[in-house]
Amino acid sequence: MTFSKLSIYLLLPGLLFGGALYLNRQVNLPAGFEPLLTAFPAVVALAGLLLGWRFNRSRVIWAILLLILAEWLPPLLSSFASEYFTALVQVLLPFNLALIACWSERGLVTVHGLLRGALIGGQLGGCFWLYRSWPGEVIAILHRHYLPFDLPDLFHLPQLASLVAMGCLVWLLVRFWLTPDAMSGGFVWGLIAVQAGLLWPHQFSFWAGVAALILVMAIIESSFSMAFNDELTGLPARRAMNEFLLKVGRRYTLAMVDVDHFKKVNDTHGHDVGDQVLKMVAGCLRGVTGGGKPFRYGGEEFAVIFSGKELEQTLPHLERLRERISQAEFVLRGRNRPRKKPAGKVKSKSSGLLQVTASIGAAERSGDLASA
Secondary structure, eight states, X not given: OXXXXXXXXXXXXXXXXXXXXXXXXXXXXXXXXXXXXXXXXXXXXXXXXXXXXXXXXXXXXXXXXXXXXXXXXXXXXXHXXXXXXXXXXXXXXXXXXXXXXXXXXXXXXXXXXXXXXXHHHHHHHHHHHHHHHOHHHHHHHHTOOOSSSOOOTTTOSOHHHHHHHXXXXXXXXXXXXXXXXXXXXHHHHHHHHXXXXXXXXXXXXXXXXXXXXXXXXXXXXXXXXXXXXXXXTOSBOHHHHHHHHHHSOSOEEEEEEEETTHHHHHHHHOHHHHHHHHHHHHHHHHTOOTTEEEEEEETTEEEEEEETOOHHHHHHHHHXXXXXXHHSXXXXXXXXXXXXXXXXXXXXXXXXXXXXXXXXXXXXXXXXXXXX
């Protein structure tokens, strides 16, 4: 995981959480600020539902609906019932947020969407059934001490709720580390914001709004990533390159990198091998020296832009890149080779090496060559 992904997908939502924490601890707010804070959760929740529907982010929709349910249900009940459901929310809300984070985007009005709705509705029905049958026993289980020691006063929650929350947070962090993306980072900080609301129940509405805002930001960031980053190689895409050219200045060198005989690779070995070749070449491009910024232009073509550099200054770096691509070993997977490495030593089942080369052409912006 690169630092850029860490900073964009995890640190930026963290800064938003920190700002909300600072704002929440302020005693003397400017006049007229209180109505804005009161309307904030509802506005953000509505925006999240609309953006989730528009961009087909069903996970965000389910998460926000859970937050609305957790906020509005306990106050509508009697005193004992409110205590009962509050204790259940402290356990079930973090668990369900972590569960939703692991779901794939399958839509709302689909078989998967209906099954997920049934799962959440079944939990709610089960909570009411337990309330009618053994409410005291359930509360006793939820408030029981499961550890031989007390947790720090920071938690202010029953041990079971604290353990579930910590387990869910660790799981989401591991998941983000394995597959870093905007939505994974959003759910990490969304869970942290929800836990802040559970620690300070009189401020739950505010922190639920913060969690919804973090998820809204994750939708925007993931949509930006889809528009400006190439999904296959992970490099900035052609749209990002066009944006970069608008601010690169009047002095730069543009290099085009073309994978040699790529159509033959696809025709002979299949498009899956072709995709792996493109990923390998993209990996070499990420290591380009001389301050070059790589992009995927389209197909088997890539581009590298050197800001503020003349053509002669870039040629040694481009030659080094060309050599690096040609020296990279691409091992063809044998037809019967298992995709997962078996335990113990086994004889390698590869069908040989594929020599991958690339041709590179470069041009410097000048009076005769004014546009990219």
